[in-house]
Amino acid sequence: MPFGEREDELWEAMKPRFKPRIVGDPNARYAKSIVNGIGAFAPRHNVAPTASAVRATLARVVHRTPEVLVKVTGRKKGAKHLAAHLDYIGRHGDIAIETRDGERITSKDDAHQIADEWSDPLYWRQGTSVSAVAMVFSMPAGTNPDKVRESVREAAERLIGDNHDYVLALHTDTPRPHVHLTVQAEGMDRKRFDPRREDLFRFREAFAEALRSRGVEAEATPRYTRGQGRAGTSMALTQLRARIRNGASRQPTNADLRQAREAMQIALGKAQQPALATKTRARWQDTKRRYEAAADRLDRTGNREDRQLAGDVRKFVQERAGIETVPDMMLRDAEKRVRDAQDRARTDPQPDRGVPRGTPPPPTRRR
Incomplete structure (x- = not known):
């Protein structure tokens, strides 16, 4: 069978498909089209x-082409928050801040003027309404x-x-060059800019395509396409963990404590692994089957190049061979x-159970 007759099945393994979430039904006549993704609401991946x-994307995946990062x-709520x-x-x-029209801003007063223009003019709502959405686009070191x-x-x-x-503003003070893109929340059509998972993936694809057009190898695929099961963490959680590693804080994060407790319950046989880990492994097995086909x-x-790619x-x-998720990593730990506790219980002598728990040890004699 020629390679070109089964691209759809492989393409679905490398590019995710999204369905919009319905939070309201302004017009029931279009509800079926929205849910099924047909007609005017058909996603681009259809x-x-x-x-x-398909061949080019597959080659970039297996050759470990750098993946773009967009998050x-x-x-930012209010003029003060946005100005900061x-x-x-x-x-x-x-660092110069570039506007949509290409103007370069280096003055703090000009930047604060933008914050005032983007924010809600009603002063009593400046602390609650979102004025802008901050995004970051990043590539590996050396780009x-x-x-x-x-x-x-x-x-x-x-x-x-x-x-x-x-x-937007370009930062090169870290090994990974990255660009901060700040978008005004309210558009000219009065609609709010609120990017979701599908929107972020489209930004990743557009970013990768623009890089490739400039001679930079880049790709935008889901984690499971590359056999990776660990998701990224939020910026707040990353900063909290960095504070713990640096010694600035000794209090573990609530997320780490919760995951550790759940993993211990599973290790003791008192709970089952979350469905997320099982679904992730099943999806990776399905992706492997499509890759092998x-x-x-x-x-x-x-074709010689096709055989080499195969x-x-x-x-x-x-x-x-397998894929490891965060629950799998926590469960292994x-x-x-x-096991270490069981080994210590077998090798160490058992304490005297006649002594009440919490009794201090007897004082040692001094010569």
């Missing part, structure tokens, strides 16, 4: 991919920073357009602690 696009870092954020991304005037900035601007022009105002079809094309696909699958 378009049949070409054989060359929402926060929502603009001061941060502009390093208090040391050309100017190309990263240009790619972010192209992605913003493509997906945001002129409906929302936005500013794609490798077989590539072998049958008779070998790379099989090697990629063999190196990732909990099981190790249980």
